[in-house]
Amino acid sequence: MPARTRPAANRPRPRVPDRLEPLTRKQIIGLLIAVTVFVVPLIVDVPDLDPLGERMLSIFLLAIVLWVSEAIPLVATAVLVIALEVLFISDQAVLPVPEDATAYSSFFGALANPVIVLFLGGFLIADGAEKFQLDKNLAAVLIKPFTGSARRTALGLMVITAVLSMFMSNTATTATMFAVIIPVLGALPEGRPRTGLALSIPMAANVGGMGTPVGTPPNAIALSALVEAGHAISFLDWMLMGIPLMLIILLGAWLLICAVFLPGDLTVELHMDATWRTDTKAVLFYVIAAVTILAWMTESLHGLSANVVGFLAIVAMLVTRVMTGKDLAGLSWDVLWLVAGGIALGDGVGITGLDQWILDLFNWTSMPALAVVVVMGALGLALSNVISNSAACNLLVPLAMGLATGVSGLEPVTIAVVLALACSLGMSLPISTPPNAIAYATGEIPTGDMARMGLIVGIGGTAVLVLVMPLVWSAMGML
Template sequence: MDRAAARSSFDVVRRKVGGVLAPLVFFGLLIAPLDLPGPAHRLSAIFAATVVLWVCEVIPLGATALIAPALAVAMDVTPAAKAFAPFASPLIFLFLGGFMIALGLSEQGLDRRAALWLLARDWVRGSPARARMAVGIGAFACSMWISNTATTAMLIPMALGLCAAIRGAALSEDQPKFDRYAEGTLLTLTYACSIGGIATPIGTAPNVIALDFLERQVGVQLDFFQWISFGLPTGLATLAIVLVYAERRFPAPVARLDRLTVEVKKQLDGLGPMSPGERRAAAVFLLAVTGWLLPSVLKVILGAAHPVTAWADRCLQEGVVATLAGVLLCIVPGGRRRGEPVLPWDKAMRLDWSTLYLLGGGFSLGAMMFDTGLAEAVARGFLAIAGPIASSPFGLLAASTFLVLWLTEVTSNVATTSMMVPVLIAIAQAAGIDPLPTILCVTMAASFAFTLPVSTPPNAIAYGTGLIKIQSMIRFGVVLDLLGYLVLLACGALLLPALGLGL
C-alpha cells in the first residue's frame, strides 16, 4: 500500500470512529448525572461531541464550528445573539484582512519574487547548504504574515525546483546523498512555515483565538508590538534549531554548485522589473504593518497618556487596519488590465472562510463555557486531580504546554486552542495564578506539530511530494518537539518575565 492509500485508509477509519463516538458522547453526557447547572450540563454534551468531531474530522472543521453554537441555542444554553456575537469579533476581521493581504501579494506574484530574490543573494549563491537556510528563513518570514498552509503551498514548487536543479548535477552514485538533502530541505521548509506563524498575531489562527480569550475573559489586551516582542525571539530560536539539526541530519552533498546560481538567476531575470501591481501591493502591505505597529511606537515616543497615542490605541485596532488594507487592495488599480484592481473582488472572496467559521465557533464555545460555569467546573476538577503540579505558576505552564504540544500532533491546532485555552484560563484563575504566561506558551505550542503527516496541513503537503520518508519526519519531529518544548519553557520562565508578561 502506498503512502497516499495508507493515509486515506487512516482518515476513513478515523471518520467512521468519530461518526459513531460523537453521538454516543453527546447523549451519554446528556443523561449522565453530572453535578452541573442545566445549561452547563447541556453545554458539556455539545462541547464533548464538538471535540470528537474536530479530532476525527467527521465533517469539515468549519461546519462543526457552526453547528456547535446553533445547537447551543436550540438546547436553550444561551440566546442566539450571544451565541453568534463572537463571529463578529474584531479579531475575526483581523484574520479576514490578513487573508486578503496574502491573496493580494500572491495575485501580483510578489511572494515568488521575494523567494527568488532571497535565493539570489551573494551569501547563498552556489551553496546548497545556504540555499536550504534561505528557504527556511524565507518560509519563516512569509508565514509571519500569510497562513502556514498558503506559505507551504506557495514555496513547495520553488523548493522542489531547487532540489531538482541540485540533483540534476549529481553523479549516479551520489543520488542517495542528494535525496536525503531534498528530504531535509522539504522538512525545513515545512517546519519553518509552522514556526513562523507564532511570531505575529496574524501568523496563525491559534494566536487570534488566544488574544480573544485573554481580552474577554482576563481583561488583558496585547498589542501587535507586545506579541512580536516574545513571539519573534521564540520563533527565531526554534528556527535556528531546525536549521542546525537539518544540516547535521541531512547534510548538503556538495559544498558548491554553480548550476544553482544560474537557475535562480534565470528565474529571477525572467520576472523582469517589479510591475506597478507588485509595487502597489507592497505599499499596501507596508501601510498595514505601519498601522499595526504605530500605537506601540507612539507609546514609546509620546507616552501612553498623550492624546495622539490614546487615539491610535482606540482607533487603529489590528482588525480595523487589516480590514482597511484588504479592502484597499480591491480598490487600488493593479496596472495589468484597465480598471482591474490589485486584488479583484471575486478572487478576494476565495479566502479561507472555513477557518473564519472555525475561529468564530471556537470563540463562541469558549464564551459559553465561562458564561454557564462549565469552564470553572472543569478547572476545579483538574485541580483536584493534578494537585501540587498545577498549583504553581511554572508547574501549570510546564504541564499544560507539554499536554498541548502532543495533543496538537493529532488534532487541528485551531481546535486544540479553542478547547484548551478557556479551560486553562479557568484553571489558572481557580488556582489564583496569572493565566497570561501559560496561555501564551500553550498557544505557541499548538503550532509545534512536527511529528506526523496528519499533524498539520504543511506536513501533509510536504509529505505528499513523495520525497519524505515517514520515519524521517517522525524522528526529526520528535526531536524538534522536545527541543521546542524547552524553548517554550525558557520563553515562559525567562523571556516573558523580562517583558513584564511573566510568572
C-alpha cells in the same frame, strides 16, 4: 424564425451532484461516540453542574470527539458548536433557560469577532501577495545571499519561509517555496540531502507562524480569548513574545537538519530572477500591504487597534479595486469559521461555569503555576500532532483560561500564548499540518524522517517555550 438548437454534442451537460464519500470505520466510530457523549450529560445528572452547564458539557464533549475523529469536517464541527449553543443555552434555546440567559446574538457574534476581521485582513494581503507574485519575487531576492553551500541554502530557505509565514498562510508559503526549489531538488543527488532540503520548508513554515497574531489560527484563538478576558495584546507585543522563540527553534532545526542530512561540502546553485510587476494595481497593493504591516507594528504610536487596521486594509484593497469580490470569495473562509467556532466554544464554557467545574475536577490549585504551564504546553504539543492545531487550540484554550483564574501566580497571557505556540509545534506527521502534507506529497520526505525530526524539534521547542520563555517575557515586562 424558429429558434436554433445547439448540436447535442455542444449542449451543456447537466451537472451531476457530487456523491457523498463513504464514511471510514474511524469516522463511523467517531460519530457513534460523539452522539453518546452528547446525550449522556443531558439524561444523567452531573454532580455540582446546573442544567446549562450540563448542556454545555454535552456540546464540549461532542466537539472534542468530532475534532479528534474528524467524523465530519472540522469547519462543520465549528458551526455545529455555534448552532447547539444557540439552541441549548441562549435566550432562543428549545429547552427552558433562565430569564437572564445569554442572547443568541452573542454566539453569532463570534463570526464577526474583531480577531476574525484581523485574520481576514491578513488573508487578503496574503492572497494579494500571491496574485501579484510578491511572494516569489521576495523569495528570489532574499535567497541570493544564501547560494553556494547546501547548508547556507537551507538556512536561507528557512529564514525566507518563516518570514513569509508570519504574514501569509503557512500552506500558501509552503506551496510557493516548493515551486521555487523543486528544480533545485532535482539537481541534487537522491537520498539524505534532498530530504533535508525539502524538510527545511515545512518546518520553517510551521514555526514562522508563531511570530505574528495573523501567522496561524491558534494565535487568533488565544488572542480572542485574552481580549474576552480583558487582557489585550498588541500586534507588536505578540511579535516581541513570539519572534525570539521562533528564531531559537529555527536555529535549532537548521543545525539538526545540517547534522543529519547535509554534508558540509555539498554545494547548491540557485538561479532565480525577480520580475516585479509595475502596473498600477500591483504598485497600489505593495503600498497598501507595506502601510498595513507598518501600522500593525506601530499600534502603540497611532492608537488604532490591529483589528481596525486589518479592516481598513480590506477596505483600501476593495475600494481601489486592487482586490475584488472574487478574491474575497476565494479566501480560506473555512479557517475563519473554524476560529469562530473556537471563540464561541470558549464563550459558552465561560458563560455556563463549565470551566470552573472542569477546574474543580483536578487539584490544579495545589500545583505550582510552572507545572500547569508545562502540562498545558505538553497537551497542546501532543494533541496538535494528531489533530489540526486549530482544533487542538480550540479545545484547550477554554480550559487554560479557566486555569488562569484558579491557579495562584498563573498569568492569563502566559498560559494562552504558551498554548497557542505549543500547538504550532505539533508537526511530526504528514497529517499534522498542511505544510507537512504538501512536503510529504513531493515524495522527497520519508514519513520516518518527518516524524523523528518533528518530534525532536517539537519537544525541544516546547521545553524552551514552557521553561525559558515565561522568564524572558517577564524580564521584558510583557507579563
